[in-house]
Amino acid sequence: MTLWSEIMSQPAALAASMAELHDPVAETAAWMKGAGITHAVLAARGTSDNAARYAQYVWGARNRLNVSLTTPSLFSVYGRPPDLAGALVVGISQSGESPDLLAVLAEAKRQGRPTLAITNSSSSPMARLADRALNLGVGEEAAVAATKSYTGQLLCIALLSAAMAQDLEQVKGELDEIPSVTEAVLASEKEIGVNAVDFVGHDRCVVIGRGFHHATAHEWALKIAELSYLVAQPFSSADFRHGPMALVERGLGVLAVATQSPLFPELSELLAEISAAGSHVVAISDAADCPANQVIRVPAVAEWLSPIPAIVAAQVFTYHLTVARGQNPDRPRALRKVTRTV
Amino acid sequence: MTLWSEIMSQPAALAASMAELHDPVAETAAWMKGAGITHAVLAARGTSDNAARYAQYVWGARNRLNVSLTTPSLFSVYGRPPDLAGALVVGISQSGESPDLLAVLAEAKRQGRPTLAITNSSSSPMARLADRALNLGVGEEAAVAATKSYTGQLLCIALLSAAMAQDLEQVKGELDEIPSVTEAVLASEKEIGVNAVDFVGHDRCVVIGRGFHHATAHEWALKIAELSYLVAQPFSSADFRHGPMALVERGLGVLAVATQSPLFPELSELLAEISAAGSHVVAISDAADCPANQVIRVPAVAEWLSPIPAIVAAQVFTYHLTVARGQNPDRPRALRKVTRTV
Numbered sequence: 297m298t299l300w301s302e303i304m305s306q307p308a309a310l311a312a313s314m315a316e317l318h319d320p321v322a323e324t325a326a327w328m329k330g331a332g333i334t335h336a337v338l339a340a341r342g343t344s345d346n347a348a349r350y351a352q353y354v355w356g357a358r359n360r361l362n363v364s365l366t367t368p369s370l371f372s373v374y375g376r377p378p379d380l381a382g383a384l385v386v387g388i389s390q391s392g393e394s395p396d397l398l399a400v401l402a403e404a405k406r407q408g409r410p411t412l413a414i415t416n417s418s419s420s421p422m423a424r425l426a427d428r429a430l431n432l433g434v435g436e437e438a439a440v441a442a443t444k445s446y447t448g449q450l451l452c453i454a455l456l457s458a459a460m461a462q463d464l465e466q467v468k469g470e471l472d473e474i475p476s477v478t479e480a481v482l483a484s485e486k487e488i489g490v491n492a493v494d495f496v497g498h499d500r501c502v503v504i505g506r507g508f509h510h511a512t513a514h515e516w517a518l519k520i521a522e523l524s525y526l527v528a529q530p531f532s533s534a535d536f537r538h539g540p541m542a543l544v545e546r547g548l549g550v551l552a553v554a555t556q557s558p559l560f561p562e563l564s565e566l567l568a569e570i571s572a573a574g575s576h577v578v579a580i581s582d583a584a585d586c587p588a589n590q591v592i593r594v595p596a597v598a599e600w601l602s603p604i605p606a607i608v609a610a611q612v613f614t615y616h617l618t619v620a621r622g623q624n625p626d627r628p629r630a631l632r633k634v635t636r637t638v
Numbered sequence: 639m640t641l642w643s644e645i646m647s648q649p650a651a652l653a654a655s656m657a658e659l660h661d662p663v664a665e666t667a668a669w670m671k672g673a674g675i676t677h678a679v680l681a682a683r684g685t686s687d688n689a690a691r692y693a694q695y696v697w698g699a700r701n702r703l704n705v706s707l708t709t710p711s712l713f714s715v716y717g718r719p720p721d722l723a724g725a726l727v728v729g730i731s732q733s734g735e736s737p738d739l740l741a742v743l744a745e746a747k748r749q750g751r752p753t754l755a756i757t758n759s760s761s762s763p764m765a766r767l768a769d770r771a772l773n774l775g776v777g778e779e780a781a782v783a784a785t786k787s788y789t790g791q792l793l794c795i796a797l798l799s800a801a802m803a804q805d806l807e808q809v810k811g812e813l814d815e816i817p818s819v820t821e822a823v824l825a826s827e828k829e830i831g832v833n834a835v836d837f838v839g840h841d842r843c844v845v846i847g848r849g850f851h852h853a854t855a856h857e858w859a860l861k862i863a864e865l866s867y868l869v870a871q872p873f874s875s876a877d878f879r880h881g882p883m884a885l886v887e888r889g890l891g892v893l894a895v896a897t898q899s900p901l902f903p904e905l906s907e908l909l910a911e912i913s914a915a916g917s918h919v920v921a922i923s924d925a926a927d928c929p930a931n932q933v934i935r936v937p938a939v940a941e942w943l944s945p946i947p948a949i950v951a952a953q954v955f956t957y958h959l960t961v962a963r964g965q966n967p968d969r970p971r972a973l974r975k976v977t978r979t980v
Contacts, residue, residue: 334676334721334723334724335706335721335723337704337706341876341880342877343880343881345880352709356709356712356718356719357712357716358718360719360720360721361720362679362708362720362722363720364679364704364705364706365706366704367695367698369849369874369876369901373849373900374699374900376700376702377698377702378698378702378703378704379676379677379702379703381676381677381724382677382723382724383704396876499841500841500868500869501869502869507711507712507716518882521881523884525884525885527842527844527869527885527890528869529863529869529870529871532711534710534711535684535687537979538683538684538979539684539685539860539973539977540863540864541972542864542865542867542971543869544971548869558715558716562980629887630883630915631884635879635881637880638904
C-alpha cells in the first residue's frame with residue numbers, strides 16, 4: 297500500500313511543504329532579481345518534466361518569464377550545449393541524481409549562469425551542484441510512481457511565482473486552501489473508483505488538457521503508462537485538432553482535464569465533438585456543463601492552482617484503474633525509483 | 639494518389655527548395671546577426687511543431703542557439719504573454735494561417751522583437767506579418783497529411799543553420815546529396831512496405847528516437863495517428879526509461895529511429911532490452927548492428943541531416959501500413975488541410 301498511502305498523504309505533505317518553503321522561496325526570488333535573468337531554461341525528466349510544463353504556464357502568465365524545456369542530450373551526450381546568455385537554469389528532479397540533468401547544470405555554471413535545483417533531497421548531487429536549492433519537504437517518496445513529489449513540485453513552482461510577483465498576501469487564501477481541497481478530492485475516492493472501473497475495457501486512450509492543464513494531461517498519461525500499462529497519449533486540445541483528431545472513433549478512451557478557464561469553451565466544444573463521434577469521454581472538471589460521458593468532480597479553485605487537485609483526482613483514478621486491470625501499483629514492471637539516464 | 643505522389647515528389651521538391659532558399663537564408667542569417675538575439679522562441683503546431691523540435695537540436699548543436707517551443711495559449715487565449723527580451727521569434731506553419739501562432743508573432747512585434755516566418759506560401763498571413771519570411775518552395779501541398787512541407791521545413795532549418803554558421807562551403811556536399819539519398823529511400827519502398835504489412839496486427843505502439851531524431855519520432859507518431867488511426871506515442875529514449883518502460887510486453891509495437899550517432903550505443907541498449915522482453919521492434923537505421931526484429935535500411939548521411947531520409951522512410955512505412963489496415967490515406971477522417979486553432 298505504499299503508493300496509496302503516499303497519494304493519501306498529500307494534504308499533510310503539501311501543508312508541511314508550504315511551511316518549509318515559505319522563507320526559501322522568498323530568498324530565491326530576491327536572489328533571482330539581481331541575477332540578470334531574461335528567461336528560464338528548465339531541465340527535467342519524466343514526472344518532473346511535467347512539473348516543468350506547469351512552470352511554463354505559471355511563470356509565463358503570472359511573472360512574464362519565458363520558460364523553455366531544454367534538450368539534455370546536447371549537454372550530456374553531444375557536448376554541444378547552447379549559449380545560455382540571459383538564462384536562469386533550473387533543474388527539477390525528485391532524486392536530484394540523473395547524470396543528463398546534472399550535465400545541464402554543470403554547463404550553466406561553466407557559462408556563469410545562475411542555477412537553481414528543485415529536488416526532494418537537500419543532500420542530492422543536484423542540490424549540491426546548484427547555486428541555490430529548494431527542497432520540497434514532502435518527505436521521502438518510496439513508491440516508484442511519483443505522486444506527492446509531483447504535487448510538491450507544483451506547489452514549489454506556484455510559491456516561487458508568488459514570491460517573484462510579490463503578491464503572496466493577495467494569493468495567500470488561494471494557496472492556503474490547497475491542502476483542504478486536496479483532502480476533499482481524496483474523500484471522493486470511491487466515486488472516482490467507479491469511473492475508473494467503467495474505463496477498464498479501453499486499451500487505447502488519449503489524455504487531453506491545455507494551458508495550465510497541459511502538465512496535468514502529460515502527468516496523467518505518464519501515471520497510466522507506468523501503472524496500468526495502457527498507451528495513453530497526452531495532447532493539448534489545439535495540437536489534437538492538428539492531426540490526432542483522426543483517432544476519434546467508437547472504442548477510443550478519451551480522458552480530459554477541463555476545469556473552468558478561458559480555455560473551457562474551446563475544450564468543451566472539442567469534447568462535445570469527440571463524444572458525438574462515439575468515443576467515451578471521462579473528464580476531470582469543476583464545471584456544471586462539462587460535455588463528457590462521465591465527470592470526475594473536483595472543487596473549484598483559482599485556475600493557476602487547479603493542476604494540484606486535478607492531478608490528485610487523476611492519481612486516484614489511475615490507482616483504481618490499475619487494480620481493476622489486475623496490476624500491482626506498488627511494483628510497476630521494469631522500473632526503479634531512481635532512474636539515471638545519460 | 640495525392641499523398642503518395644507528394645511523398646514520391648520529395649527528391650525534386652527538396653532540390654527545388656534548396657535552390658530557392660539559397661539567397662534568402664543567407665540574407666536572413668545576416669539580418670539575425672545584427673538583431674540582438676540571445677535565444678530563439680518557436681511557435682508551431684502539429685507537423686510544424688516537429689520541425690521546431692529539429693531546430694532545437696540543429697541550431698543548438700551547430701549554432702549554440704538556445705531554442706524553445708512556446709506556449710501559444712498564453713498569447714492567444716490568456717492574453718498573458720511572457721517577456722520576449724533577447725528572443726528571435728519564429729513561426730513555422732505550412733499554411734501560415736493558424737490564429738494562435740499569428741498571436742505569438744503579433745505580440746513579438748509589439749515587444750519590438752525580430753520575427754521570422756517559415757511557411758509554404760509567401761502570401762500567407764504569417765509571412766506578411768513577420769519581419770522576414772522564408773518560403774519553402776516545395777510547391778503546393780494538397781494532401782491533408784503533411785509530407786513534403788515537413789522535409790522542406792527541415793531543409794530550410796538546416797540551410798539557415800549553415801548560413802548562421804557560415805559553413806555552407808564545408809557542408810555543401812552533405813546538403814547536395816539529400817535529394818539523391820531521399821530518392822534511394824523511395825526506391826526501397828517495396829521492402830519498406832513488407833515491414834509495414836508485418837506490423838499491421840499491432841494496435842498499441844510507441845515510437846522512440848532521441849537527439850536529432852526526437853523530431854523524427856514525433857513526426858512518425860503523428861503520421862501514424864493521422865493516417866492509420868493507431869495510438870502511437872513518441873518518446874525520447876531517455877524519457878522512456880523514466881516511466882513508460884513499464885509498457886514493454888509481448889504485443890507492444892515499438893518503432894525506433896536509430897541511425898549512427900553519439901546516442902546510438904544508449905539507444906541500442908534500450909532496443910535490445912525491449913526486444914528481449916518480447917516487444918516487436920522495427921527500426922529505421924543505417925547501422926549494421928541495430929538490435930531490432932526488423933530494420934528499415936536508410937543510407938548513411940551526416941547526422942544533422944539524417945532526419946530527412948529517416949522521415950521519408952517513415953512516411954512510406956506509414957502509407958503502406960494505412961493501406962494494409964484498410965484506410966484511405968488521402969481522406970484522413972475528421973481533418974482538413976488548414977487547421978485554425980485559437
